[in-house]
Amino acid sequence: xxxxxxxxxxxxxxxxxxxxxxxxxxxxxxxxxxxxxxxxxxxxxxxxxxxxxxxxxxxxxxxxxxxxxxxxxxxxxxxxxxxxxxxxxxxxxxxxxxxxxxxxxxxxxxxxxxxxxxxxxxxxxxxxxxxxxxxxxxxxxxxxxxxxxxxxxxxxxxxxxxxxxxxxxxxxx
Amino acid sequence: xxxxxxxxxxxxxxxxxxxxxxxxxxxxxxxxxxxxxxxxxxxxxxxxxxxxxxxxxxxxxxxxxxxxxxxxxxxxxxxxxxxxxxxxxxxxxxxxxxxxxxxxxxxxxxxxxxxxxxxxxxxxxxxxxxxxxxxxxxxxxxxxxxxxxxxxxxxxxxxxxxxxxxxxxxxxxxxxxxxxxxxxxxxxxxxxxxxxxxxxxxxxxxxxxxxxxxxxxxxxxxxxxx
Numbered sequence: 001x002x003x004x005x006x007x008x009x010x011x012x013x014x015x016x017x018x019x020x021x022x023x024x025x026x027x028x029x030x031x032x033x034x035x036x037x038x039x040x041x042x043x044x045x046x047x048x049x050x051x052x053x054x055x056x057x058x059x060x061x062x063x064x065x066x067x068x069x070x071x072x073x074x075x076x077x078x079x080x081x082x083x084x085x086x087x088x089x090x091x092x093x094x095x096x097x098x099x100x101x102x103x104x105x106x107x108x109x110x111x112x113x114x115x116x117x118x119x120x121x122x123x124x125x126x127x128x129x130x131x132x133x134x135x136x137x138x139x140x141x142x143x144x145x146x147x148x149x150x151x152x153x154x155x156x157x158x159x160x161x162x163x164x165x166x167x168x169x170x171x172x173x
Numbered sequence: 174x175x176x177x178x179x180x181x182x183x184x185x186x187x188x189x190x191x192x193x194x195x196x197x198x199x200x201x202x203x204x205x206x207x208x209x210x211x212x213x214x215x216x217x218x219x220x221x222x223x224x225x226x227x228x229x230x231x232x233x234x235x236x237x238x239x240x241x242x243x244x245x246x247x248x249x250x251x252x253x254x255x256x257x258x259x260x261x262x263x264x265x266x267x268x269x270x271x272x273x274x275x276x277x278x279x280x281x282x283x284x285x286x287x288x289x290x291x292x293x294x295x296x297x298x299x300x301x302x303x304x305x306x307x308x309x310x311x312x313x314x315x316x317x318x319x320x321x322x323x324x325x326x327x328x329x330x331x332x333x334x335x336x337x338x339x340x341x342x343x344x345x346x347x348x349x350x351x352x353x354x355x356x357x358x359x360x361x362x363x364x365x366x367x368x369x370x371x372x373x374x375x376x377x378x379x380x381x382x383x384x385x386x387x388x389x390x391x392x393x394x395x396x397x398x399x
Contacts, residue, residue, distance in 0.1 A: 016184045027191055034202065045213040052217055056224035063231050076235065146228040147274070149236040151265045153243035154250075160236075160268045 048142070051169055054108055055144040059167045061106060062115070063146075067098055074099060075117070079148035079163040082119045096126065103128035112172050117148070119163040135170040142169045218278075218316035225276055226312045226320035229284070233269070237304055237327040240265035245302075245333045252340055258333060259294050262304070263287060270308075284310040284323065292325060300335030303328050331386045339369060344382045347373050353380075
């Protein structure tokens with residue numbers, strides 16, 4: 001009986017202990033969530049950095065690699081098409097299909113690539129994969145841009161033509 | 174009874190302890206996180222600065238190649254001298270530099286105009302040109318990352334010097350030749366191994382000669398206005 005009474009009084013008096021334990025449990029849960037979110041924040045930043053680097057490397061690749069059967073870089077060939085250099089070295093249809101092959105090979109899995117070149121009123125926009133549309137405004141995009149310059153012989157004051165080039169990578173829905 | 178009052182005190186101390194250690198932990202995590210994010214941002218800024226410097230360098234080298242080809246073509250139409258080709262290519266190349274660059278998140282991109290010291294033009298023995306040099310450029314990112322310098326190196330295929338020499342030589346022969354058709358055939362046979370093609374013709378009372386570099390050059394045409 002004495003034991004039973006003692007047990008009962010311990011149970012009564014243990015309410016604050018239970019509260020402490022519950023409080024500690026909550027703290028542990030919150031700390032876990034906090035640590036997790038900080039941890040994933042850093043990982044997200046690292047992923048962002050990698051994707052930005054990929055956009056820059058993709059631009060560089062387009063700048064250096066040449067269209068098959070032509071000694072002209074992809075960016076150079078597209079810039080000539082956009083600027084309207086005559087005679088045209090690489091036919092537009094052939095260039096589009098070659099670019100499509102290259103971009104589908106180079107783009108990261110699960111991501112889409114948009115290549116845009118513009119000069120005055122003309123522009124060249126190419127998506128890879130073909131059926132993907134422009135990225136939604138809320139989708140995170142990684143962009144690298146530059147210029148491609150062609151000095152056109154005999155073009156007078158407009159001799160130095162600069163096409164704006166942009167490579168964008170974004171995650172597909 | 175003793176346990177109840179003891180637990181209340183313990184809870185109070187424990188709560189204060191938890192709050193204090195929570196604040197300390199939060200500050201520590203936040204500072205560490207901020208350092209980590211700052212390091213990532215700086216790395217991204219360095220990557221971007223390097224990539225922009227590299228893109229500008231590649232673009233300028235392409236522009237230089239393009240400027241040399243355009244200068245050769247324009248000077249070649251009037252059998253211009255090598256000095257004229259050099260003057261034109263420097264002018265066209267500097268026109269591109271003067272147009273400048275604008276990148277978001279960059280405080281300043283400064284590329285100085287080229288001159289005889291920063292851009293050397295070498296005429297090679299086969300008559301082609303090699304342009305090389307170094308521009309003391311500066312790329313300053315808003316985060317403080319900086320990149321310096323642009324290396325220029327462009328080799329141009331058309332053998333302008335050789336074409337100019339052959340054009341002047343062939344033109345002097347054409348002026349005295351009784352049959353320019355026979356001379357054209359003979360020139361094409363003799364210089365076929367060098368991959369040059371000749372065309373001699375009369376146009377508006379003027380004798381014209383066009384020599385084409387079959388490796389990829391355009392044309393050079395001395396004209397006789399009389």
